[in-house]
Amino acid sequence: MSYRECIQVFHPVDIQKYLAVLQTEFEARPHPQEPGAFLIDTPPLPFRQPRIIEEHLSILSFNYLPLSANLIWALINHPELALATTIVLWTAEQDLVIKGALESLKQQLGK
Numbered sequence: 001m002s003y004r005e006c007i008q009v010f011h012p013v014d015i016q017k018y019l020a021v022l023q024t025e026f027e028a029r030p031h032p033q034e035p036g037a038f039l040i041d042t043p044p045l046p047f048r049q050p051r052i053i054e055e056h057l058s059i060l061s062f063n064y065l066p067l068s069a070n071l072i073w074a075l076i077n078h079p080e081l082a083l084a085t086t087i088v089l090w091t092a093e094q095d096l097v098i099k100g101a102l103e104s105l106k107q108q109l110g111k
Helices: 015-024 070-076 104-110
Strands: 005-009 037-040 047-048 049-051 057-058 086-094 093-103
Touching: 005 015, 005 070, 015 037, 015 047, 070 086, 070 104, 093 104
Parallel strands: none
Antiparallel strands: 005 057, 005 086, 037 047, 049 057, 086 093
């Protein structure tokens, strides 16, 4: 797997509300050794705190580990965070992993 993945969400997501959903529903927790980072899933997958870059939300992986699909499921399950038509782009290095509107990603991610 790639050593750097990125999920871009082309909608002005409220980061604090998004993190609250990740923590309460997907058991994301602060990374014990990396300030400004979180762990999600079992086994734990790390991600940097999401941030707005230009006009999109950006979520980065690190430590040679992939990102969790739950980072997208939180948005799919909470339309108050991002509209169903919001475009999401998931890349690993320069390679496209997945791209589409949240409403179509639900089927592609298969949950």
